[in-house]
Every structure is written in structure tokens, then in C-alpha cells.
Amino acid sequence: MPGCGPRLVRVVIQRMSWMLSRHSPDYPRLDDVALTYGRALMLATNFEQSCRVLLRFLNLEDVLEHDPTLGLESAIQRVPRDAQLYQTLRGIESQLDTAPDAILVNAREGRNFIAHEAATWPPMNMPRHGSLREVLAPTAVGMEVDRLQAIERLGEPLRILRRHVAAVAHGEVLVGGWLHEFHEREPAPATFTQSYPSRVDNWVLEPVMDLLSD
Numbered sequence: 001m002p003g004c005g006p007r008l009v010r011v012v013i014q015r016m017s018w019m020l021s022r023h024s025p026d027y028p029r030l031d032d033v034a035l036t037y038g039r040a041l042m043l044a045t046n047f048e049q050s051c052r053v054l055l056r057f058l059n060l061e062d063v064l065e066h067d068p069t070l071g072l073e074s075a076i077q078r079v080p081r082d083a084q085l086y087q088t089l090r091g092i093e094s095q096l097d098t099a100p101d102a103i104l105v106n107a108r109e110g111r112n113f114i115a116h117e118a119a120t121w122p123p124m125n126m127p128r129h130g131s132l133r134e135v136l137a138p139t140a141v142g143m144e145v146d147r148l149q150a151i152e153r154l155g156e157p158l159r160i161l162r163r164h165v166a167a168v169a170h171g172e173v174l175v176g177g178w179l180h181e182f183h184e185r186e187p188a189p190a191t192f193t194q195s196y197p198s199r200v201d202n203w204v205l206e207p208v209m210d211l212l213s214d
Contacts, residue, residue: 029154032207036158037119039204040165044114047107047168050175051088057182058095085111096178107171110164118161154211162205162212169200 059079064070083091089104173193180188205212 029208029211033154033158034119035207036161036205037114040114040118040161040168043165043168043172043200043204044111047111047172047175048085048088050172050179051085051092054175054179054182055088055091055095057179058092062095092175092178101174103167103170103174106167107174110167110171113164114161114168118164154208158205158208158212162201165204166197166201169197172200173197 056079080091085108089108093101093104173196176196177188177193180186202209
């Protein structure tokens, strides 16, 4: 870095290398946002696992229909191994003989966003210090202004997260309904499925709901 002393280089690299050296534990609303992202990741992971379980059962049923003489353990051994979510959803569509469903496409995209992009911190549109001098020796006033701006600008990345959470929740309604019918041989209760996306929204975003108010 031309014109920079060794200490300056060390501090800048440290600020850009590791999560806990770049951002102090008291970064504005970090715990609330981390809890929200964690809950969103739990939702996304559960959706993917539900898809895998559904495809396992569908494949097992298919194996037993083709060879009813097989014992359960032998049939299980013939069930294909788990795949990535895209292949899993394609397998479900093939087994159910359905065209690609927009709900599942959106849910997969939502899961991918939550798993791979959502938890970037700070979010890309949040304010950052504008000079190396501010990085090395921010004033108390400047730090407070930066904190207030950061809190104000958290709303937009959280609204983006909210849209993806909703997409995954609707995917869970669909996949969960199929799983329920597979086990219970009757549709899932409408009162549960209709309220599920709203319940998910409230649970995931409860720690930061005040930042989403207009």
C-alpha cells in the first residue's frame, strides 16, 4: 500500500479480514440481526430437509411398487442418495408428475439467498467509514452518527430478507402439506397452512420488527 506505514497496513488488513476484528460486539443491533438471520437459516434448513424427506418417501414407495417382494431394508438400500436442493425438487416434481411449481422455485431461491448471502455483515448498503483516518481514529461524534445511520439503513436489507423468508415459508406450506398427506392420507388442516406464513414472519423477524415499520 504506497505511502502507508506498517502500522496502518496492519490495522487496515485486520479490519478487513475477520468478523470479530472488523466489527465490535456492540455494533448497532448486531445481536437482534444475528438472531433474525439465525432463525431465517433454521427455516431455510428445515425446508431443505423436508424436501429431502419427502423425496425419500416417494422414492421408497416407487421402489416397493416396482418390486413388492422386497423387504423394507432392501428397498431402503435402493433409494437414491440425497442430492442438492435443485435436484431434490426436480425429483419431487418427477415423482408427483407435476410441472415446476413457481412456489418451489421461489422457495429454493429464498433458501439459497438465506443460506449464502443474507448474513453479510454489515449489509452492503450500510454506511462505512470514508477514510483511513476515520478507520484508525474515529471521533466520538462521528462514531455516534455512523451508528445512527447504520440503524436507519438496516431496514432495506431486512425487507429483502423478509421477502425471501416469505418465499421459503410458502414452500414449506406446499412441501409440508404433501408430507402430511403422505403420512395421514388426508389434507393438512387449512387453518394451519393458511396462517403458517404469517406465523413464520412474526417468529423470524420479531427481534427487528421495529426496524421494518414504515
